[in-house]
Amino acid sequence: MSENLQCTDTLHSRGFRVTPQRMVILRILQEADTHLNPTEVYQRAQHAMPGLTEATVYRTLAFLTDQGMVLAAHIGSGQLVYEIAGHAHHHLICRACGYTLEIEHELLAELYRLFKVSTGYQIDSLHTTFFGLCPECQAPELNNVA
């Protein structure tokens, strides 16, 4: 609830409007414990607000991402998913079983400093995705000899 109030203030102070559509979509992302793709957001929003269109969902997600209230990430080939902007974190996704692990941003902070020093680029990706194999899915390929 307090998060919603905070978002309301932020929007007001930046000259944007607080609309029920935006509040519904923010609420959905806050209550989700994981990332959602636009269609999932749309489906959940239908319950709270049957008239809401998919175009508005796409536009609102992009808008909230621009405002830094929501983080967008790519998972798999082309799928964009969204998540409420909380603690900065990144994803390790197993490309075999799809299991997703969150890692703290602090693990990448040193890398970002290295980028800054060696290239001048100030990186601010807060939601980077890395693909690989989780421990379970490495096993069949490596340990089946014995």
Place this chain on the structure above:
Amino acid sequence: MSENLQCTDTLHSRGFRVTPQRMVILRILQEADTHLNPTEVYQRAQHAMPGLTEATVYRTLAFLTDQGMVLAAHIGSGQLVYEIAGHAHHHLICRACGYTLEIEHELLAELYRLFKVSTGYQIDSLHTTFFGLCPECQAPELNNVA
């Protein structure tokens, strides 16, 4: 040319067919000095092979990516681009001007080792994209005081 022969052998040895469509698309990616999106690949392919369809371009790019001959990367919101698989590298993209810098994989190797130790995940992303601000685009926001 020798790269094409190598790809031919690889496809044969894995039981896949060597088709003119695949060769054309591989050639285009080899001759491009940068990454291309599917539409750009399609347009260039039209010259060499007018009958080629866009569906085949999408399918072939996904296929070549699966085979490890081509690398796919996300740039911007939802755009997937492709690049011939050569040296492993990653991208730093300026979200203000869009300028893209390549960085060697070696810079991320230590991070991957850290992932492996702390989570067990064996990361193999060879084409990760980081967003931020390039040195020129940082200037107006930071240095305009004096």
Place this chain on the structure above:
DNA sequence: TTCGCTATTGTAACTAGTTGCAATAAAGAG
């Protein structure tokens, strides 16, 4: 070389995502 198997392509219909524009409604002024 010819044949047969089947991976691959092209077609066309489909789903996903975007955008222009008129209608609506948030929010400040009176």
Place this chain on the structure above:
DNA sequence: CTCTTTATTGCAACTAGTTACAATAGCGAA
């Protein structure tokens, strides 16, 4: 409370990307 401004929405048409299925064509076998 009412009016005015204009950001935002819904609609509908659009572009981008995917997929089912029949036709085509690699390529190994004879």
